[in-house]
Amino acid sequence: MKFPSLPRHRAPSDAPAPYIPSHGSSSFAVAHYDLELAIRLAGNQLTGRAILTARALESLDSVELDLIGLGMDKASVNGKRILKHAHRDGKLQLQLPSPVAAGEMFTLDIRYSGFPAPDDGQWGEVGWEELDDGVLVAGQPTGAPTWFPCNDRPDNKASYRFSVTTDADYTVVCNGSLLSHSKKSSRETWVYEQVAPMATYLATVQIGRYKLLTLPAPTGGNQLPITVAAPKKLLARTATSLARQREMVEVFTESFGPYPFPGYTVVVTEDKLEIPLEAQSLSIIGSNHLDTSWESQRLIAHELSHQWFGNSLTLAAWNDIWLHEGFACYAEWLWSEESGSMTIAERASAAHAKLVADPVELAVGDPGPEMMFDDAVYKRGALALTALRAASGDEKFFTLLRQWVLDNRHGSVSTPRFIALADRLCADIPGFSATAILTPWLFRKQLPPLPQF
Numbered sequence: 001m002k003f004p005s006l007p008r009h010r011a012p013s014d015a016p017a018p019y020i021p022s023h024g025s026s027s028f029a030v031a032h033y034d035l036e037l038a039i040r041l042a043g044n045q046l047t048g049r050a051i052l053t054a055r056a057l058e059s060l061d062s063v064e065l066d067l068i069g070l071g072m073d074k075a076s077v078n079g080k081r082i083l084k085h086a087h088r089d090g091k092l093q094l095q096l097p098s099p100v101a102a103g104e105m106f107t108l109d110i111r112y113s114g115f116p117a118p119d120d121g122q123w124g125e126v127g128w129e130e131l132d133d134g135v136l137v138a139g140q141p142t143g144a145p146t147w148f149p150c151n152d153r154p155d156n157k158a159s160y161r162f163s164v165t166t167d168a169d170y171t172v173v174c175n176g177s178l179l180s181h182s183k184k185s186s187r188e189t190w191v192y193e194q195v196a197p198m199a200t201y202l203a204t205v206q207i208g209r210y211k212l213l214t215l216p217a218p219t220g221g222n223q224l225p226i227t228v229a230a231p232k233k234l235l236a237r238t239a240t241s242l243a244r245q246r247e248m249v250e251v252f253t254e255s256f257g258p259y260p261f262p263g264y265t266v267v268v269t270e271d272k273l274e275i276p277l278e279a280q281s282l283s284i285i286g287s288n289h290l291d292t293s294w295e296s297q298r299l300i301a302h303e304l305s306h307q308w309f310g311n312s313l314t315l316a317a318w319n320d321i322w323l324h325e326g327f328a329c330y331a332e333w334l335w336s337e338e339s340g341s342m343t344i345a346e347r348a349s350a351a352h353a354k355l356v357a358d359p360v361e362l363a364v365g366d367p368g369p370e371m372m373f374d375d376a377v378y379k380r381g382a383l384a385l386t387a388l389r390a391a392s393g394d395e396k397f398f399t400l401l402r403q404w405v406l407d408n409r410h411g412s413v414s415t416p417r418f419i420a421l422a423d424r425l426c427a428d429i430p431g432f433s434a435t436a437i438l439t440p441w442l443f444r445k446q447l448p449p450l451p452q453f
Contacts, residue, residue, distance in 0.1 A: 014279065019372065028054045045113075051107060070114035070115075075094055083095070155315075159194060162192045176196075177195075206282075218246070240268060245266070255401060264307065269287065322367075330381075330386070366442075399425060
């Protein structure tokens with residue numbers, strides 16, 4: 001058997017995952033997940049088979065996976081049945097029938113089943129969630145193990161194949177490209193493939209009574225396939241709300257470089273959602289976000305920008321969350337200016353004034369697990385980029401963003417790596433230091449003055 005090779009930047013670090021040390025293992029790296037899911041919506045019952053192709057990063061006599069709320073039925077490694085296992089506190093430990101040497105590829109085949117439910121932790125309920133009529137999966141940051149066994153670390157990215165069988169007359173949407181759709185009696189099977197490496201928390205399955213349509217591409221314009229999955233009764237409102245989606249793609253492509261995946265999908269749930277959600281190559285928005293107000297449009301732009309910052313470029317550890325959210329917030333401001341709303345300077349000024357009026361004691365470059373999704377991480381992260389742009393000038397700043405995206409395409413990233421690139425590209429600017437510019441914004445609690453540009 002020929003095993004897929006691990007993508008670059010993909011092997012987990014030796015250290016426990018900061019902020020969420022109970023998830024993931026640094027002893028092996030998964031290169032590919034092949035997931036076969038059978039779902040009965042009445043009763044919310046899941047029967048699954050997960051085939052994981054992985055490489056041992058050290059000599060292994062056991063493998064520990066993350067699996068929450070579901071039970072293992074049987075498992076094998078390289079075709080040999082696993083006879084001993086333990087499953088407690090969301091950790092599935094498999095005793096291997098014979099050791100696997102460091103550097104060796106191996107295949108785990110796990111059958112599992114149960115009634116999936118969200119993981120209720122310090123960030124609220126994340127993972128598998130029943131809708132009024134369907135399923136939504138929002139995995140950030142610890143929700144992936146609620147529906148498949150995995151090595152739940154953001155720095156272990158892998159390719160995926162999803163085969164999902166569920167009730168007839170429901171549409172299934174997963175990450176990547178739709179390979180096939182078939183019907184048999186009262187069941188339908190949807191098969192998707194995500195070739196680009198993906199972190200576990202970005203994997204998703206969405207099930208609903210959706211209609212699939214493709215947004216028309218202008219002649220000579222951006223030809224990126226953009227698919228919309230929405231309930232029939234919401235199609236008109238969806239078309240109005242997403243009318244400028246292609247313009248957003250064009251603005252971000254010019255600013256950050258080419259869109260990083262073969263296509264983009266927007267799922268619209270009939271349910272209301274507190275906030276839109278991101279997954280690799282797709283976004284999920286609620287029916288309450290279907291309007292043309294700035295609040296809804298900024299959220300639509302925000303989730304789109306995560307395809308560059310968060311999905312193609314994924315943090316190696318959660319302490320660097322500003323590399324996702326600060327960049328996505330800055331992308332909102334870019335869209336605001338380009339769309340004829342407020343300028344970036346005006347958005348930055350408003351964000352700064354809000355932080356002055358409602359101060360938060362927080363170092364956004366290492367906010368801690370309890371605060372890593374605080375709004376200050378988003379706003380101060382965007383203001384840090386504003387300060388960097390003011391010091392480097394427009395040409396070098398956007399060159400930096402495009403080079404950052406290009407150098408780390410489908411890889412894992414960190415703040416030191418970003419600072420090093422900024423210093424290299426701006427080395428000819430007298431006195432320039434990305435560390436000196438970014439440290440007050442990222443690693444000191446006191447809010448710096450508003451950047452002037």
